[in-house]
Amino acid sequence: MADTDPTETHRSIGRELKKGSLELVVLSRLVRGEAYGYEIVSELSARTQGVFDITDSTLYPVLYRLERAGFVSIRWETQNRGVPRKYYQITPKGLTELAALRAEWSRYVGAIQQLLTSGD
Amino acid sequence: MTELDAFLVRAQDAIPAPMRKSLPLVMDVRSQCADRVAQGQTEQEAILGFGPPETLAAAYLQEIPLALPDHGRRLIAKFIDLAAVLIGVALPFWIVFVAVDPDTQGLVLVAALLAAVLMVPLYTVYAEFATAQTLGKKWMRLMVVRDDGTRISLLQALGRQLPFVMQMIWVDAAFALFTAHRQCAAEVLTRTRVVSIESTVHPAANR
Numbered sequence: 271m272a273d274t275d276p277t278e279t280h281r282s283i284g285r286e287l288k289k290g291s292l293e294l295v296v297l298s299r300l301v302r303g304e305a306y307g308y309e310i311v312s313e314l315s316a317r318t319q320g321v322f323d324i325t326d327s328t329l330y331p332v333l334y335r336l337e338r339a340g341f342v343s344i345r346w347e348t349q350n351r352g353v354p355r356k357y358y359q360i361t362p363k364g365l366t367e368l369a370a371l372r373a374e375w376s377r378y379v380g381a382i383q384q385l386l387t388s389g390d
Numbered sequence: 391m392t393e394l395d396a397f398l399v400r401a402q403d404a405i406p407a408p409m410r411k412s413l414p415l416v417m418d419v420r421s422q423c424a425d426r427v428a429q430g431q432t433e434q435e436a437i438l439g440f441g442p443p444e445t446l447a448a449a450y451l452q453e454i455p456l457a458l459p460d461h462g463r464r465l466i467a468k469f470i471d472l473a474a475v476l477i478g479v480a481l482p483f484w485i486v487f488v489a490v491d492p493d494t495q496g497l498v499l500v501a502a503l504l505a506a507v508l509m510v511p512l513y514t515v516y517a518e519f520a521t522a523q524t525l526g527k528k529w530m531r532l533m534v535v536r537d538d539g540t541r542i543s544l545l546q547a548l549g550r551q552l553p554f555v556m557q558m559i560w561v562d563a564a565f566a567l568f569t570a571h572r573q574c575a576a577e578v579l580t581r582t583r584v585v586s587i588e589s590t591v592h593p594a595a596n597r
Binding site: 330 | 413414415417418419420421422423424425426428429439440441445446449450452453454
């Protein structure tokens with residue numbers, strides 16, 4: 271049986287948690303107002319002291335998923351720099367989804383908390 | 391060509407041709423890179439955040455569910471392809487056929503038959519590799535992709551024609567009736583599949 275590096279296991283849990291909660295986190299950010307990709311990435315990292323540090327390659331496909339699902343709408347702003355910037359806004363459907371995801375998250379966290387403390 | 395352009399070419403290259411225009415990948419990457427460069431990063435550093443271009447393309451494509459192909463549409467597509475190749479081969483050979491003396495006409499017929507047998511797989515390999523679609527598949531709104539939704543390689547395109555070369559197309563096709571993703575035997579082996587081009591929505595969108 272191969273030895274598993276405990277640090278790597280912790281990182282892996284973090285990765286999985288990030289992946290599973292990204293929609294929730296992004297929609298939560300958009301409730302506070304429209305934002306563009308770079309803004310979302312840097313805000314998430316800054317507000318969580320780097321715990322929720324996500325790469326552009328992780329964020330953009332998720333934003334595309336949310337857009338396809340109708341949870342966010344987009345607006346292009348043509349800047350002086352020549353490359354337009356894409357702003358994301360949460361839609362009423364996105365708000366409903368966010369409420370469902372929040373409820374699911376709370377239920378999950380509650381259950382884990384219960385499991386962790388029941389051993390004491 | 392800038393480093394960013396080269397990155398985008400590689401990413402686009404991994405996307406099946408019919409999907410290229412519908413994915414926002416190019417504009418997303420350009421926009422994000424411009425923001426990062428404006429914040430003081432170099433273009434190279436900005437590109438690094440996106441990882442390998444092929445992986446990024448696959449991540450975008452993963453968001454589009456692969457729709458199962460309709461058996462009838464696949465069959466019609468195959469007949470269209472066969473008819474197109476036969477017409478394409480028959481026309482030039484017919485010109486030769488009427489021009490030569492009757493003694494040589496038999497030879498022209500044999501040559502035409504051989505050309506047709508060769509052209510069917512050759513055309514299919516080229517079309518599926520280059521554009522993910524043959525003429526029939528284009529008309530029937532089907533395309534060929536890898537299991538992860540990305541563009542197939544030349545080797546995979548060649549592998550898909552093995553049943554035709556080995557004269558086992560019926561056995562190969564029968565697999566599509568029983569496999570989960572309606573894949574023929576060669577498709578299971580080459581990890582490719584034919585999918586329907588439809589505007590599918592996120593399951594949550596119907597809640």
